[in-house]
Amino acid sequence: MENFDWKNLGFGYHDTDYNVRCCYRDGKWGELETHTDPNVTMSMAATCLHYGQESFEGLKAFTGKSGDIRIFRPDENAKRMQRSAEYIRMVAPPTDLFVEAVKKAVDLNRRFVPPYGTGASLYIRPLLIGTGAQVGVNPSNEYLFLVFVTPVGPYFKSGFGPIDVIVDRDHDRAAPLGTGHVKVGGNYAASLESNHLAHKKGFSTVLFLDAAERKYIDECGAANFFAIRGNSYITPVSHSILPSITNLSIQQLALDMGLAIEARRVELAELPSFDECGNCGTAAVLTPIARIVDETNNKVYEFAKDGKAGKITTQLYEKYRAIQLGEAPDIHHWIVTI
Ligand SMILES: Cc1ncc(COP(=O)(O)O)c(C=O)c1O
Structure with a gap:
């Protein structure tokens, strides 16, 4: 278990051990890959950089009362990413691939899932970006789907205070x-x-x-x-x-x-x-x-x-x-x- 001050954790980014990636190329999704490097290398002409061909999601995992690790409704985030992707003409990961990548990213970073009773959780950030090079305003033909996680505390300093x-x-x-x-x-x-x-x-x-x-x-x-x-x-x-x-x-x-x-x-x-x-x-x-x-x-x-x-x-x-x-x-x- 990572040694954070879980009860006083704010809502911010911390490096964790692994992120999970999958590339869409030549009309199909590749294998899920495990990476330790938080950096992404891409063409300077990638469509995400110029035309904002990018969508992200946010969901959480928790340690349950009995010690299990619990992810909240990942299939709904998969569906919303598909709707977002359609709107800006991206290819989105199918629901099974999305959920598998989320589970894998959490599993690989188990030591960052905050303990039960601390009020903290593991925030999961799936990201879909157009990585193909274009200078005309056209959709990319290559995409990177990536999932990283980071432990977080309350979003507002007040917690549940008004x-x-x-x-x-x-x-x-x-x-x-x-x-x-x-x-x-x-x-x-x-x-x-x-x-x-x-x-x-x-x-x-x-x-x-x-x-x-x-x-x-x-x-x-x-x-x-x-x-x-x-x-x-x-x-x-x-x-x-x-x-x-x-x-x-x-x-x-x-x-x-x-x-x-x-x-x-x-x-x-x-x-x-x-x-x-x-x-x-x-x-x-x-x-x-x-x-x-x-x-x-x-x-x-x-x-x-x-x-x-x-x-x-x-x-x-x-x-x-x-x-x-x-x-x-x-x-x-x-x-x-x-
Ligand atoms: C603009 C906006 N509205 C609403 C929400 C809440 O959505 P959800 O409950 O799916 O996190 C979010 C969360 O990301 C948001 O960014």
Whole structure:
């Protein structure tokens, strides 16, 4: 077992022992390869460098209560990478290859999987890049699929403590407009300035609004937004929101708890009617929101007033974590163990 200060680990990159790679060449995928070198060598004319022909995924592995290593829903990440790849005309690895590579990368780096009870996890980053040389704006005919892992702690310093969020009316998380439903690098580059400005003002993250009207809630940083009103779990739907696997899973848990699901357009003007708000994602897990500040309209929306997450957010968080950590039965078959 690697000797990290697991309980105080932040969300950052650490070198591990191995990464796993597979090349697509001459119309087919090759064998899975194991590498120790974290560097990638490619042509300076590779399409990923010029045209952003790149997609990435993010998922986690955990040490369960009984000591097993548990990967959360890798098949869903495989499917999302396939959708992203289609959007930018890349060849994506089939689901079996994707899951096999993820399992292998985790297995080879077992000593970096944080122990049970530390709150840390092994973040898994599958990456697909166009490596073929082009100078015309054309798709590559060669691709590299790579999986690396890194141990991480909480994404927000607050852990499960409520965060403050600022409404951004000047930037979109995804650029160009309307491509937020795919997980491609350019969408994230477009969000860097917005996050930088939010952090400078002391906020944990940003609430992005729809690009056309700045009227509807889009996403909350690199995570989906959700709210609780009475017996309903409410979450925005639009073409510019990345379909979050965490959100999908939480909606199932909400249904199991007897909540109604409202997946629909959500107006910013609805905020005062919500009992609880939060964001959710692989990195963010479920993070309650304390305050949403809309500077343009001089408005502050407050939730979690006593500094604690609301009752339903807490219940959803606990159920979700219990399945990931093997403290509750995996009734929906979300876990792949190695
Ligand atoms: C923009 C964005 N939205 C939402 C999410 C949450 O998605 P998931 O729950 O699949 O991690 C992510 C996570 O990567 C993200 O980057």
